[in-house]
Amino acid sequence: MSFTAYIFYFFAFMTIVSAIFILTTRNVLYAAFALLGTFLGVSALYVFAGADFLAMAQIMIYIGGVLILILFGIMLTNRIAEHQYLVSSSRNSFFAVTGGVTLFGVLIIAILKANFTSLLWIQEAQKKASVNSTMEKIGENLMTDFVFPFEVAAVILMAALMGAAFIASQVVKK
Amino acid sequence: MTKGANNTYFGNIREGFSSLMKGLFLTLKHFVDARFRRKPIPVFDKDYFKYDKGIVTLEYPHEAIPVPDNGRYRLHNEIDDCIVCDLCAKICPVNCIEIDVIKSTEEIGKTSDGTTKRLYAARFDIDMAKCCYCGLCTTVCPTECLTMTKTYDYSEYDIRNMVYHFSDLTPAQAEEKKKLFEEQQKQKAKVEVDKNKGNVEDSALKDKPATEGEVKKPVFKPVIKPVIPKKSPDQDQDKKE
Amino acid sequence: MLAFILFLGLLLLYVVIAVYAERKVSAFVQDRIGPTEVGYKGLGQTVADLLKLIQKEDIVPSAADKKLFLIAPIVIFTSIFAGFAVLPLSPDLVGSKVSVGVLYLITIISMDVIGLIMAGWGSNNKFSLYGAVRSVSQILSYEIPLTLSILCVVMISQTLDLQEISFQQGIWANHYESENSITNYLFGIKYFGIDITQAGGILSWNIFRMPLLFFAYIIFFIASLAESNRAPFDIPEAESELVAGYHTEYSGFRWALFMLAEYGMMLLVAFLGVILFLGGWNTPFPNIGEVKLAAWTSGAPGTIAGNLWGAFWLIGKTILVIFLQMMVRWTYPRLRVDQLMYLCWKVLTPAALLLVFLSGIWRLLMV
Numbered sequence: 001m002s003f004t005a006y007i008f009y010f011f012a013f014m015t016i017v018s019a020i021f022i023l024t025t026r027n028v029l030y031a032a033f034a035l036l037g038t039f040l041g042v043s044a045l046y047v048f049a050g051a052d053f054l055a056m057a058q059i060m061i062y063i064g065g066v067l068i069l070i071l072f073g074i075m076l077t078n079r080i081a082e083h084q085y086l087v088s089s090s091r092n093s094f095f096a097v098t099g100g101v102t103l104f105g106v107l108i109i110a111i112l113k114a115n116f117t118s119l120l121w122i123q124e125a126q127k128k129a130s131v132n133s134t135m136e137k138i139g140e141n142l143m144t145d146f147v148f149p150f151e152v153a154a155v156i157l158m159a160a161l162m163g164a165a166f167i168a169s170q171v172v173k174k
Numbered sequence: 175m176t177k178g179a180n181n182t183y184f185g186n187i188r189e190g191f192s193s194l195m196k197g198l199f200l201t202l203k204h205f206v207d208a209r210f211r212r213k214p215i216p217v218f219d220k221d222y223f224k225y226d227k228g229i230v231t232l233e234y235p236h237e238a239i240p241v242p243d244n245g246r247y248r249l250h251n252e253i254d255d256c257i258v259c260d261l262c263a264k265i266c267p268v269n270c271i272e273i274d275v276i277k278s279t280e281e282i283g284k285t286s287d288g289t290t291k292r293l294y295a296a297r298f299d300i301d302m303a304k305c306c307y308c309g310l311c312t313t314v315c316p317t318e319c320l321t322m323t324k325t326y327d328y329s330e331y332d333i334r335n336m337v338y339h340f341s342d343l344t345p346a347q348a349e350e351k352k353k354l355f356e357e358q359q360k361q362k363a364k365v366e367v368d369k370n371k372g373n374v375e376d377s378a379l380k381d382k383p384a385t386e387g388e389v390k391k392p393v394f395k396p397v398i399k400p401v402i403p404k405k406s407p408d409q410d411q412d413k414k415e
Numbered sequence: 416m417l418a419f420i421l422f423l424g425l426l427l428l429y430v431v432i433a434v435y436a437e438r439k440v441s442a443f444v445q446d447r448i449g450p451t452e453v454g455y456k457g458l459g460q461t462v463a464d465l466l467k468l469i470q471k472e473d474i475v476p477s478a479a480d481k482k483l484f485l486i487a488p489i490v491i492f493t494s495i496f497a498g499f500a501v502l503p504l505s506p507d508l509v510g511s512k513v514s515v516g517v518l519y520l521i522t523i524i525s526m527d528v529i530g531l532i533m534a535g536w537g538s539n540n541k542f543s544l545y546g547a548v549r550s551v552s553q554i555l556s557y558e559i560p561l562t563l564s565i566l567c568v569v570m571i572s573q574t575l576d577l578q579e580i581s582f583q584q585g586i587w588a589n590h591y592e593s594e595n596s597i598t599n600y601l602f603g604i605k606y607f608g609i610d611i612t613q614a615g616g617i618l619s620w621n622i623f624r625m626p627l628l629f630f631a632y633i634i635f636f637i638a639s640l641a642e643s644n645r646a647p648f649d650i651p652e653a654e655s656e657l658v659a660g661y662h663t664e665y666s667g668f669r670w671a672l673f674m675l676a677e678y679g680m681m682l683l684v685a686f687l688g689v690i691l692f693l694g695g696w697n698t699p700f701p702n703i704g705e706v707k708l709a710a711w712t713s714g715a716p717g718t719i720a721g722n723l724w725g726a727f728w729l730i731g732k733t734i735l736v737i738f739l740q741m742m743v744r745w746t747y748p749r750l751r752v753d754q755l756m757y758l759c760w761k762v763l764t765p766a767a768l769l770l771v772f773l774s775g776i777w778r779l780l781m782v
Contacts (some may be wrong), residue, residue, distance in 0.1 A: 029536070033483065036490075036529055054519040064525035064558075069533050135514055135575060136480065175697035187762060194747070201444045201746040231448040 008048050016042030039063050053134050106140050216240045245324030246309055249300050251340040255285040257321035258293035262311035262320050270304035271311060272297060276351045279358045283319050295341045296348035302328070303336035418486045418510035422499040430678045434461045437741050466721050471667035476539065483537030488665065488672035490689035491530030495679045497523045502686050503578040505696050505725030506587065506716030516577040517569060520687060521562055524642070527676065528554050531651075531661050534673075538664040546660025549752065550651030553641055557648075558757045561638035563767035564631040567774040568691045571781070577690055584624070585697030587716055597704040602626055604780050616701025625777050631770050632692040634763050636739075639684035641759070644677060647741060647747040648755060670736030685736040686729070692701060693732050696725030714720050 018037030025031050039062045046055035077092050116122055180189065210228025214237045215221060232239065241247070263271040274297035297334040312320050329338055343351070435450070435458065442449030450457030466780045475481055503509040513519055528551050535547020572580045582591040589597060589612070599619045601609040613617045641648035644660075652660030662663030662673040662729035689695060700708035713728070750758070 030482070031532065034528070036526075052513060052515045056515050056522050059522040060518070060525065063529065064522060064555075068528055068532070068555070069531075072551075075532075075536065103483070181762075197746045198742060201742055204446060205440065205443045205742070209445070228446065229443070229448055231447050233448070233451065 004048075008045075011041045011044035011048075015045065029071075029074055032067065032074055033069070035065060035067055039067065051134055055139055192402065214239050216242065218242070241324040241326060243324060246307060246322040247304060247326035248302060248323050248328055249311070249338070250323045251298060251300070251318040252321075253295065253298065253340050253342050255287070255291055255317045256298070256340075257285060257291050257317055258295045258298070259315045259316060261316065262305060265310045265314050267308060267310065268304045268306050270301040270306075272299045272301075274348075276348060277355050278351070279354050285319070287317055289317055294343060294348070294351050296343055296345075296352075298340040299337050300340065301337045303333055369382055418500075418504065418508055421504065421508070421591050422502070422510065425497070426499070426675070426679050427497065429682050430675055431461045431465070433678050433681070433737065434464070434674075434756035436738075437744075440738070440741045443743045453716070457716060465482060468671045469555065469668055473631065474664075476664050476668045478539045479541060480537040483533045484664070485537075485669075485755045486536055487530050489530075490533060491527045492672045492676045492679070494523055494526035494530060494649055495676045495683060497526075498683045499679075499686075501577055502683075503581050503690065503695065504729060505722040506582070507722055508726070509578050509627050512576070512578060514574070514576045517575045517580075517691075519567055520577075520683075521558070521565065524680070524683065525554070527680075534665070535661040536654040542657045542659070542663045543661050546651045546657045548661070549657075550644060550661060553644070553648065553755060556756065557638045557641035557763075559668065560634050560759060560763035560767045561642060563764065563771055565687075565691060566623075567628060567767075567770050568621055570620060570771070570774045570778055571628065573778075576646070577695075580621075581690055581695030581697065582716075584620050584694040585713070586613060586619070586702065587697075587713075599624060600781070605782065606780065611701070614701045614703070615697065616702050617694070617699045619694050620697070620699075625774065625781075627770060627773050627777065628692055630686065630766070631774075634770070635688055635692065635717060635733060636736075637758070638763060640740065641755070643680035646744040647750050648750055649744075650752060650755060653749055661716065681737060681740060682733070685733045685740065688736055689729060689732045693736075693773070694728075695739040696729040698724065698728055699732075727778065 014037050018034040018041065021034045022031045022038065025034065039058060043055040043058035043062075046052075157162060179188075207227040208229055210225075212225040212228060212230045212232075213221070214232055216239055256275060258275050260273050260275065263269075263273050273295055276291050276292055276294040276296050282294070284290055307322070309322060312318075312322055341348075438460070439449040441447075450460035452526045453459040475484055498520050499520050500510040501513055531547045531550045531554075534544075535543045535550075537770075538544070568580065569575060572583055574580060574583075579591055583597055583599075597612070598610060599612045601607060601611050601618065602623065602625070617623060622632055640646075644651050651657075652662070657663070662670060665673060698709050698712040700712050702709045713724040714722070
C-alpha cells in the first residue's frame with residue numbers, strides 16, 4: 001500500500017469513527033463537535049475522488065457555516081449547564097434494526113454486484129495521466145448550461161437572507 | 175477639520191480615514207524618534223528641558239538621575255551630637271523613632287555646637303519602614319544632629335532590617351551606665367537621709383528618687399471642649415424670661 | 416514535505432522574533448525601551464518566556480469540559496497551520512500545488528472558529544464564552560469583505576492557484592505551466608498598448624496591474640486584522656473587559672499554542688496579502704530599458720538563486736506588512752462591538768462589492 005492509500009484509510013476511518021461517535025454519544029454538543037471530524041473526513045475523501053472544488057465547498061459550507069449554526073443552536077437552546085442532554089429514546093427498536101440491516105444489506109449487495117470499471121466516466125478518468133482541477137469546468141458549466149438554476153438558487157438565497165433579516169429586525173409590539 | 179463636522183455616511187468615512195492616518199503618522203513619528211534617548215541628567219542641569227523627543231525610560235539600576243544634596247530621604251542621626259532630648263520621638267506622627275534614655279552621673283561631653291550632653295541613649299532606633307518622610311523630627315532637633323540624607327534606594331529583603339540603630343552603646347555598656355547612675359542615686363539618698371535624720375518618715379517616702387531610671391514625661395492630655403452651639407440672643411432672652 | 420518543515424520552522428522562528436519585535440515596536444511607539452535584560456538588547460526575552468511557559472503546569476479547571484478544553488488549542492493551531500500548505504514561498508517551493516489554493520486557504524482558516532467555540536465552551540467560564548461568541552461573530556462577519564476583496568484578485572488573475580497568481584505578477588509570467596501566455600499591460604489596460612511583461616517589478620504587481628486593487632488591499636488588510644483578532648479588532652480577548660477572552664483559563668503549553676496560532680494567523684494573512692496584491696515573491700524593481708533591475712534582483716524559476724531571491728522578497732514584504740499590523744495595533748483603540756459591525760457590514764462589504772463589480776469591468780479591458 002502506498003503512502004496515499006494510508007492517508008485514504010486514515011480519513012475513511014476518521015469519518016466512520018466520528019459518525020459512529022455521533023450516534024452513540026449522549027451529549028449532543030459532543031455529537032456536534034464530532035461532526036467536524038465527519039465533515040473533514042468526507043471532504044478529504046472528495047479530494048481523493050478528484051473533486052477538489054467539492055471538497056472545499058464541503059468545508060466552507062458544512063464546517064464554516066452549518067456546523068457553527070448547529071453549535072450556536074445547541075448552546076442557545078439546550079440547557080447543557082444543568083446536564084439535561086437531549087437524549088432520544090428508541091421507541092421502536094425492532095423496526096429500526098430491521099430497516100437498518102436491510103438497507104445495509106441491499107447497499108452492500110448493490111456495491112458488490114456493480115461493475116465500476118465498466119463505467120464510461122471512470123474509464124475516461126483513468127485514461128488521463130493527471131487529475132485536472134474541476135474548477136474550470138464547474139465555472140464554465142455554471143455560467144452556460146446551468147446559468148438558470150444557478151441564478152434561481154441565488155435569488156432564492158437572497159430572498160431567504162432578506163426574510164431572515166426582516167424577521168430578526170422586527171421589534172415586538174405590545 | 176473639526177470633529178463630527180460632516181456627520182453623514184461619507185463624511186464619517188472621510189473623517190475616520192483622515193484621523194486614522196493622522197494617528198498612524200503620529201505613532202510612526204514616535205517610532206522613528208526612538209533613536210534618540212533622554213540622558214539621565216538632574217533637573218538642575220541646563221540641558222534638562224532640551225530633550226523633547228525620543229525614549230524617556232530610565233534604566234534605573236544601571237543609571238540614575240542624581241539626587242540633589244538636600245534630598246530628603248533616609249534619616250540619619252549623628253549620635254555624637256545628639257543630646258537625647260526625645261523631641262523627635264514626640265513629634266513623629268507615625269511613632270517610628272524609639273529612644274531609651276539613661277541619665278548620666280556626670281556631664282558626658284559637649285556636642286559640636288557646644289550644648290552639654292547629660293543623657294545616654296541606650297536605644298535610638300528609627301524604623302524607616304514606618305517613616306513617612308515628613309521631616310518634622312529634623313525640624314525640632316535642637317542640635318541638628320537628626321538629618322535627612324539623599325540616599326533613597328535602601329530596600330531590604332527582611333523588614334527588620336529597615337530599623338536603623340543609631341545608639342553607640344552596647345547593651346553591656348548601657349547596663350553599666352544604668353547601674354552607675356543607680357549607685358549615685360543611692361549615695362545621694364543616703365546623704366539626704368543622714369542629713370534629715372529624725373525627720374518625719376513620710377518625707378523620705380515622698381522624695382523617693384527615680385531609681386528605675388525613668389524619666390517623668392509631662393503628660394499632655396488633650397482636652398476636648400464641648401462645642402456649644404451659639405444661641406441667638408432672642409432665644410437667650412426667652413430663657414431669661 | 417520540505418515545505419512542511421520549512422514552514423513549521425519559519426512559523427516557530429517567526430513567533431519568537433515577532434513577540435520580541437512587537438514588544439520593541441510598542442515600546443518605541445510609547446517612548447519606552449522594551450525588554451533589555453535577557454541577552455543583548457533583550458533578544459533572549461521571548462526564549463526565556465517560552466521556556467517558562469513550557470515548564471508551567473497544564474492546569475485544567477475542575478469545572479471545565481475536559482475533552483473540549485484539551486482538544487481546542489490543537490484544533491485552532493492545526494487549522495491555521497494547515498493554511499500554510501498552499502503558500503508559495505518561492506517559484507518552486509510550495510507545499511501543495513492545488514488549483515483551488517485561495518479557496519482552500521479561506522475555508523481552512525474558517526475552521527479555527529470551531530476551535531474557538533470549543534475553547535470558550537469547554538472552559539466553562541463566562542469570559543471565555545463571551546470571548547468565543549464575540550470572536551465567532553467577528554470572524555464570520557469579516558470573512559465576507561475578506562473573501563470579496565480576494566475575489567477581486569481572483570477575477571483579475573483568472574485563477575485560484577496562488578503560485579500562478581505569484582507568477583503573473585513579475586517578469587517570469589510565462590514560465591508557469593499554464594497553457595495560455597500572459598501579457599501584462601501598464602495598469603492592465605490593453606488599449607494603451609504599453610507592454611510591461613518584460614519590465615516586471617512593481618509595475619506588474621496586482622495593485623498596479625489593476626490600480627483599484629489598492630483599495631481592495633486596504634479592505635483585505637482591515638478584514639485580515641479582524642480575522643486574526645488583533646487590535647483594534649481584539650474585542651474577543653479585550654483584556655479590560657474579558658480578562659483574556661476565550662483563552663482565559665489556559666496556561667502553560669496550551670496557552671502557548673493559542674499564542675502560536677494567533678501569531679501564525681498574523682503571518683498567514685500577511686503572506687496572503689503579499690501574494691495576492693503585492694507581487695508575491697517577485698522583486699519590486701522593474702527593468703528599465705538596459706538597466707535590468709528586475710533581472711538582477713531575482714533569479715529564474717528552478718535555479719537556487721531564483722528560490723533564494725523569491726523567499727527573500729516574499730519574507731521581506733511580509734515583514735513590512737507585519738510591521739504595519741503592529742503599528743496599527745499600537746496606534747488605535749479597540750472598537751466597540753456595534754462599531755465593529757458597522758464597519759464590516761455598512762462600509763467594507765458595500766465597498767468590496769463595488770470593487771468586485773469594477774474588477775469585472777477592468778478584466779474586460781485587460782483582454
